[in-house]
Amino acid sequence: MTTTTRPKSTGSAGEGPQTQRSMRTGSLPRYAPAAVLAGAAVVSSAALQALGSFHLVTAGLATAVLYTVVIVGASAAVENPRKAKDRFVTAVVYLCFAAAMLPLLSLLTTVFLEGITRLDGYFLTVSMNGVTPSMDAGGVYHAIVGTIAITGMAAVISIPIGLFTAVYLVEYGRGRLAKAITFFVDVMTGIPSIVAGLFVVALWMMLFGPGNTNGAAGAVSLAVLMIPVVVRSSEEMLRLVPQELREASYALGVPKWLTIVKVVLPTAVAGLTTGIMLALARVIGETAPLVLTAGSSAVAINWNLFNGQMMSLPVFIYSQVRMGGAVNMERAWAAALTLIVIVMLLFLTARLVSRLFAPKLGR
Amino acid sequence: MAKRIDVSGLHVYYGDFLAVEDVSMTIEPRSVTAFIGSSGCGKSTFLRTLNRMHEVTPGARVDGKVMLDDMDIYGPDVDPVEVRREVGMVFQKANPFPTMSIYDNVIAGAKLNNKRMSKAKADDLVERSLRGANLWEEVKDRLNKPGAGLSGGQQQRLCIARATAVEPSVLLMDEPCSALDPISTLAIEDLIHKLKEEYTIVIVTHNMQQAARVSDRTAFFNLAGTGKPGRLIEMGETNKIFTKPDEQETENYITGRFG
Numbered sequence: 001m002t003t004t005t006r007p008k009s010t011g012s013a014g015e016g017p018q019t020q021r022s023m024r025t026g027s028l029p030r031y032a033p034a035a036v037l038a039g040a041a042v043v044s045s046a047a048l049q050a051l052g053s054f055h056l057v058t059a060g061l062a063t064a065v066l067y068t069v070v071i072v073g074a075s076a077a078v079e080n081p082r083k084a085k086d087r088f089v090t091a092v093v094y095l096c097f098a099a100a101m102l103p104l105l106s107l108l109t110t111v112f113l114e115g116i117t118r119l120d121g122y123f124l125t126v127s128m129n130g131v132t133p134s135m136d137a138g139g140v141y142h143a144i145v146g147t148i149a150i151t152g153m154a155a156v157i158s159i160p161i162g163l164f165t166a167v168y169l170v171e172y173g174r175g176r177l178a179k180a181i182t183f184f185v186d187v188m189t190g191i192p193s194i195v196a197g198l199f200v201v202a203l204w205m206m207l208f209g210p211g212n213t214n215g216a217a218g219a220v221s222l223a224v225l226m227i228p229v230v231v232r233s234s235e236e237m238l239r240l241v242p243q244e245l246r247e248a249s250y251a252l253g254v255p256k257w258l259t260i261v262k263v264v265l266p267t268a269v270a271g272l273t274t275g276i277m278l279a280l281a282r283v284i285g286e287t288a289p290l291v292l293t294a295g296s297s298a299v300a301i302n303w304n305l306f307n308g309q310m311m312s313l314p315v316f317i318y319s320q321v322r323m324g325g326a327v328n329m330e331r332a333w334a335a336a337l338t339l340i341v342i343v344m345l346l347f348l349t350a351r352l353v354s355r356l357f358a359p360k361l362g363r
Numbered sequence: 364m365a366k367r368i369d370v371s372g373l374h375v376y377y378g379d380f381l382a383v384e385d386v387s388m389t390i391e392p393r394s395v396t397a398f399i400g401s402s403g404c405g406k407s408t409f410l411r412t413l414n415r416m417h418e419v420t421p422g423a424r425v426d427g428k429v430m431l432d433d434m435d436i437y438g439p440d441v442d443p444v445e446v447r448r449e450v451g452m453v454f455q456k457a458n459p460f461p462t463m464s465i466y467d468n469v470i471a472g473a474k475l476n477n478k479r480m481s482k483a484k485a486d487d488l489v490e491r492s493l494r495g496a497n498l499w500e501e502v503k504d505r506l507n508k509p510g511a512g513l514s515g516g517q518q519q520r521l522c523i524a525r526a527t528a529v530e531p532s533v534l535l536m537d538e539p540c541s542a543l544d545p546i547s548t549l550a551i552e553d554l555i556h557k558l559k560e561e562y563t564i565v566i567v568t569h570n571m572q573q574a575a576r577v578s579d580r581t582a583f584f585n586l587a588g589t590g591k592p593g594r595l596i597e598m599g600e601t602n603k604i605f606t607k608p609d610e611q612e613t614e615n616y617i618t619g620r621f622g
Binding site: 174244245247248249250251252253254255259262263267357 | 414444447448451452456458459461462471472474476477525526
């Protein structure tokens with residue numbers, strides 16, 4: 001009670017005579033950053049040209065440095081030190097952003113430009129059956145079939161296992177068992193993909209005898225890689241569902257399992273789909289385990305996961321690059337582009353599904 | 364329809380921690396009973412034992428007897444799910460299901476339990492429950508819009524409609540108005556007055572004026588001391604508790620000498 005008088009006294013001290021502080025500072029015009037950037041670009045390219053060592057990368061770097069120095073200097077002179085710091089950090093953040101984006105953009109454009117030359121209807125609908133490596137013919141259809149079949153089966157195996165594990169961990173898991181599962185899932189996340197492949201090769205050797213490579217083996221090795229990713233992402237999503245919703249459901253006399261099926265999972269469905277799609281996208285590009293398990297020399301269309309070798313897009317790229325001819329490189333690039341397009345389609349579907357299922361807040 | 368609750372010698376634990384100690388009380392049917400007391404004194408915890416919601420928290424358990432008419436809800440062969448169908452609950456924070464429309468939220472009790480219901484019957488139940496919750500006029504033209512799009516007060520009334528749609532005999536309310544503005548609070552209090560004709564209502568509230576306005580009987584809870592369990596200090600007619608309580612502690616609390 002006695003302390004209530006305190007803030008008052010400090011308050012009146014604050015109102016006491018003080019040197020008038022101006023709240024106004026000058027400010028750079030709004031077009032300043034753009035103008036400085038353009039200027040920096042021109043000046044640095046010209047300077048590098050004069051020195052005879054013009055290169056896009058060096059020019060970009062020089063522009064960035066020059067821009068940062070000029071804008072911070074100008075800001076410190078015209079505006080105040082805080083704004084100068086702001087300009088500096090802004091410049092650094094944008095620079096980092098560009099540094100992160102450039103490799104990605106460069107990768108995408110390279111794959112697109114190199115791949116588009118060969119990517120056509122023929123390439124997508126024809127297999128390599130009867131095509132000699134250097135022949136200017138053949139396509140990637142058998143590899144698309146393999147990729148779809150193998151990752152499809154991997155998804156069928158790992159989505160239920162992953163989801164049920166996540167539900168167990170979030171809704172039921174207590175004590176030692178839950179801790180052990182979490183630990184082993186973490187360990188599984190770190191398994192190198194080639195080790196997963198070797199594991200399945202050994203397993204197949206034990207179950208079906210030596211020399212048995214087929215699509216199912218590839219799918220199992222991908223599932224080993226996919227399960228931990230599905231578990232971790234689904235677990236996070238299920239934990240985000242507010243406890244109040246579960247309690248609201250219990251309070252209506254709904255049993256726990258129905259609460260999970262009809263309240264928790266639907267509320268989290270958007271996040272769950274995104275997580276699963278990310279896991280799929282991660283394994284769809286796996287090469288090493290598939291070379292070991294599904295084989296690397298299949299040339300014909302094979303939809304049967306349980307009989308014979310199966311080609312897949314990453315392995316196709318790998319084997320074509322190893323052959324090294326000009327035609328082979330073209331095929332590899334086109335297959336790479338195909339793979340990227342498939343992954344993008346997956347992401348698009350994921351976004352669509354999330355948007356469709358996301359809890360709506362409209363009126 | 365409304366049932367009497369008889370609690371005797373109830374101890375409530377979180378693991379080894381005794382949260383509420385030795386409560387015995389009778390809650391009359393067709394009346395409103397208010398629980399008042401300072402924060403952390405165990406009134407919400409105690410309320411949650413009345414529909415076995417307490418044990419949803421890992422490690423939580425109780426000791427003692429809670430009779431719903433002549434059934435011990437903690438009896439060995441009693442299914443907590445059945446108890447919760449009989450004893451409904453409204454929470455402090457309105458929690459409509461975000462994936463469901465207003466219509467589906469109201470019949471969620473039946474829908475989530477996979478109960479089949481004819482369209483006409485469901486329509487009738489939705490209208491009756493929403494009218495009962497004084498919400499029908501406000502939402503009747505947008506029953507298929509998401510429940511989460513309503514205002515806070517409307518959401519809380521939607522939750523009350525949802526709780527009454529399963530036709531429980533007791534309705535527990537855990538600070539139902541603490542997140543609402545005065546107008547919405549008034550709407551809910553009017554609703555409580557109406558509901559007590561059919562239900563046994565227990566309401567936890569921090570607002571003593573609200574307890575005085577809506578309740579017939581009031582129970583005052585308090586902590587025995589820091590780190591000690593909460594206890595029921597006194598229970599009686601609301602008028603008496605607020606005018607001349609038997610216990611000094613109660614008088615101190617209601618006159619604002621502490622808490």
